[in-house]
Amino acid sequence: KQEVTQIPAALSVPEGENLVLNCSFTDSAIYNLQWFRQDPGKGLTSLLLIQSSQREQTSGRLNASLDKSSGRSTLYIAASQPGDSATYLCAVYSSASKIIFGSGTRLSIRP
Amino acid sequence: NAGVTQTPKFRVLKTGQSMTLLCAQDMNHEYMYWYRQDPGMGLRLIHYSVGEGTTAKGEVPDGYNVSRLKKQNFLLGLESAAPSQTSVYFCASSPDPYEQYFGPGTRLTVT
Numbered sequence: 369k370q371e372v373t374q375i376p377a378a379l380s381v382p383e384g385e386n387l388v389l390n391c392s393f394t395d396s397a398i399y400n401l402q403w404f405r406q407d408p409g410k411g412l413t414s415l416l417l418i419q420s421s422q423r424e425q426t427s428g429r430l431n432a433s434l435d436k437s438s439g440r441s442t443l444y445i446a447a448s449q450p451g452d453s454a455t456y457l458c459a460v461y462s463s464a465s466k467i468i469f470g471s472g473t474r475l476s477i478r479p
Numbered sequence: 480n481a482g483v484t485q486t487p488k489f490r491v492l493k494t495g496q497s498m499t500l501l502c503a504q505d506m507n508h509e510y511m512y513w514y515r516q517d518p519g520m521g522l523r524l525i526h527y528s529v530g531e532g533t534t535a536k537g538e539v540p541d542g543y544n545v546s547r548l549k550k551q552n553f554l555l556g557l558e559s560a561a562p563s564q565t566s567v568y569f570c571a572s573s574p575d576p577y578e579q580y581f582g583p584g585t586r587l588t589v590t
Contacts, residue, residue: 400577411483411569412581419577457522461577467512469522 370395372460374470382478383450389443389473391458396436400461403432403443405454406472412457416443450477481505483582485570491588492560500555500585502570508580510573511553512537513545515566516584522569528553529576560589 371394381387391401400419404412416425416432418441424433431444445452457472486501502511513525524537526545534545542564544556553572557564565588571579 402578404581409584411583412571414578414580417578459522459579463576467524467579471519471521 370398370460370462370466370468372458372468372470374456374458374473376473377471378474378476380476380478381448383448385448386444386446387448387475389445389456389475391441391443391460391470393439393441393460393468395462396439398436398460398462401432401434401441402459402461403430403441404457404459406457407454415456448477450479453477483570483572483580485568485582485585487585488583489586491590492557493590494561496560497556497558498560498587499557500568500570500587502553502555502572502582504551504553504570504572504580506572506574506580507550508572508574509550510576511547512571512573512579513543513553513555514569514571515539515564516569517566525555525568562589565589 373392402417403415406412418425418434429446434441453476455472455474458470460468483504509530512527514522516522523539525543528534528547531550546554568585570582573579
C-alpha cells in the first residue's frame with residue numbers, strides 16, 4: 369500500500385533563506401508526483417508536476433526533483449519570501465484512483 | 480475561464496439532514512474527484528468519475544453518493560448527514576488521471 373510522508377510537519381525560517389521540503393513514498397511504481405500549495409482556508413494550487421520519466425521541474429524560484437528508486441521528492445524554494453508562507457503538499461499518482469497525498473509541511477517565513 | 484467552482488462555500492446541517500454539493504468545471508476535463516480534508520488525516524478520496532455518466536468509489540465512499548450527468552458537473556450527496564462528515568470538501572478535475580486542478584472548497588459542519 370502506497371504511503372506518502374512529509375517531514376517536517378512544520379518549518380519556520382527567516383526571509384531570504386533557501387529551503388528544502390521533503391516528500392517520501394513507499395512504492396516506486398508511480399506515474400506522476402505533484403506539488404501543491406495551500407493557503408489557510410483555501411483550495412490547493414498546483415506548483416509543479418513531475419512525470420515519472422523526469423528527474424526535475426522548475427518554475428521561477430521553485431525546483432522539484434524526483435528520485436523514484438529511493439522513493440523521494442524534494443521541493444527547493446530559493447530566496448524565500450513571507451508570501452511563500454503556506455502549507456505545501458505532495459501527491460503521488462499510482463493509478464487513476466490511487467492518488468495519495470502527504471499530510472503537508474506548514475511553512476512560515478519570518479520577515 | 481473560472482476553472483473549478485464549488486457551491487456552496489459554507490453549510491451547517493443538523494444530523495439526519497441531506498444536502499448536495501455542486502462542483503462545476505469549464506476546462507472540458509474528463510476526470511473529476513471529490514475529496515475530504517480533515518486535520519491529521521490529510522486529503523482522502525471519496526468518489527471519482529472518469530467521464531460523463533460514470534462514477535467510482537474512492538478510499539472513503541460510505542455515507543456519500545455522487546452523480547455525473549453532465550461532463551462539466553459532479554455532484555456529491557449526503558443522504559443523512561452525521562457529525563463525522565464535518566469536514567472541508569474539495570472537488571478537483573483533470574484532463575488525464577495524473578494531474579489535478581482543485582476548487583476552493585466547501586466547509587461543512589454537521590451538528
